[in-house]
Amino acid sequence: MRDHQTTHLDPRAPLVLDTRDLPRSPGAMRALERTVPAPADLGLELIRVPEGSPLTLAVTMQSVSEGVLVSATVTGDLVGECGRCLRDLTDHLDVSFQQLYAYEGNAMFEAVPGHEDESPEEDEVGRMQGDLIDLEPELRDAVVLALPVNPICRPDCPGLCPECGEPWDELPADHNHEQADPRWAALNQLKEP
């Protein structure tokens, strides 16, 4: 994991929000929409946003007394593998999240040194770096939470034939292995009178 405390944010980075245009008076709002290339490793093992594919962010920033409340909706394409039949699948990502980013130096959300574990706000509140907000950690969390651990190509995907490992969808309706397997044929012959 990257250490966001010591990372210097680039205001032009795709997932960094610049709040300089947002007045620091509670209630002030700014909305923006941008399409950015998806960062690497955005997703889970079986389903993910392809790196570099377009990710569209619709963001509302609202000044509150402690900082900036960000509401974001992220849409994009997903590619993955069906957990049952292992064939490629595509899907659409549409996830929303909301996060409060405290102004730098806002004592209300500073963890007490030596008692970091006891600060329940630590996870719930992001921290601004000057006028900048790094949206990436929360965006990653929201996307990963929204994705299925075991994606399936369709709700009634029948999966694979356990004998030959081929997807049932690609096998003829009468597919079975009883006739084709000589051991079964021999057994059947034994049963005959």
Ligand SMILES: [Zn+2]
């Ligand atoms: Zn499937």
Ligand SMILES: [Zn+2]
């Ligand atoms: Zn089979």
